[in-house]
Amino acid sequence: MIKLLRNAIVMVLLMTAITGVAYPVVVGGIAGVVFPHQARGSLVERDGKPVGSSLIGQSFTDPRYFWGRPSATTPGPYNGASSTGSNQGPTNPALADAVKQRLAALHAADPANAAPVPVDLVTASGSGLDPEISPAAAEYQVGRVARARGLDPAKVREVVAANTQGRQLGVLGEPRVDVLALNLALDGLR
Structure with missing residues (x-):
């Protein structure tokens, strides 16, 4: 034994x-x-200082910036240590309430925008960490961002187009816009 x-x-x-x-x-x-690059967390740097990660979304609420997909992580948005979805199904009243609140925030930030709101601006993903939005979600925000920055909307659309990635290998996934890269590019405009 x-x-x-x-x-x-x-x-x-x-x-x-x-x-x-x-x-x-x-x-x-x-x-x-x-x-x-990936082993160090896919950090994005500006002037030698890390400003985020290309794998984890950032919380932007200033009208001058494009806003990412909502995050369901707790205690704060885009918390990598708490990656999770809300687990709220389409019949859950809590999801409907959250979507209504997000719609109200979008309309309050841009009351003149009557375009339909893309679904990825009002629903969180399964991970709650998405760093990207759809081109439609970026287009929805162009007017607000252009007015807040005093830029021509056509110039903002150019920056969006330059930061739009196509499908992987031409067939996988959907086109997407990296919100952090887009906002940094806008900050870099003179």
Whole structure:
């Protein structure tokens, strides 16, 4: 019995060392060499300082900025440590209330905009961390952003187009606009 117990303890310690220490160090080291940007969190930098990540959305509420997809994470929006959806189905009154509040906020920020609101501006994704919106969601916000910045809407549309990514490999997913990159590009305009 002692021999079996000793073998079990040795095996637990050995597997802990292999799978809990050696494997993560090796994989992390390889990732750092092969994919250095991704291994460091896909950080976006401005003037040598990190301003966000290309994988996690940011909370923008100023009318001068494009707003991303709503986040369902808690305690604050776009909390990477709390990645989750709201788990509210289409018949849940809480989802309907949240959508009404988001619609009201969009209309309050741009009362003259009578265009239909794209669904990704009023519903959170499964992760609650989406860094991108649809081109339709960006187009919906062009007027508000242009007025708030004193820019011609055509110029803002040019910046949106320059920050719109197509389908991956030409067939996967949908076209999308990286909100952080778009807002940084607008900040860079003179």
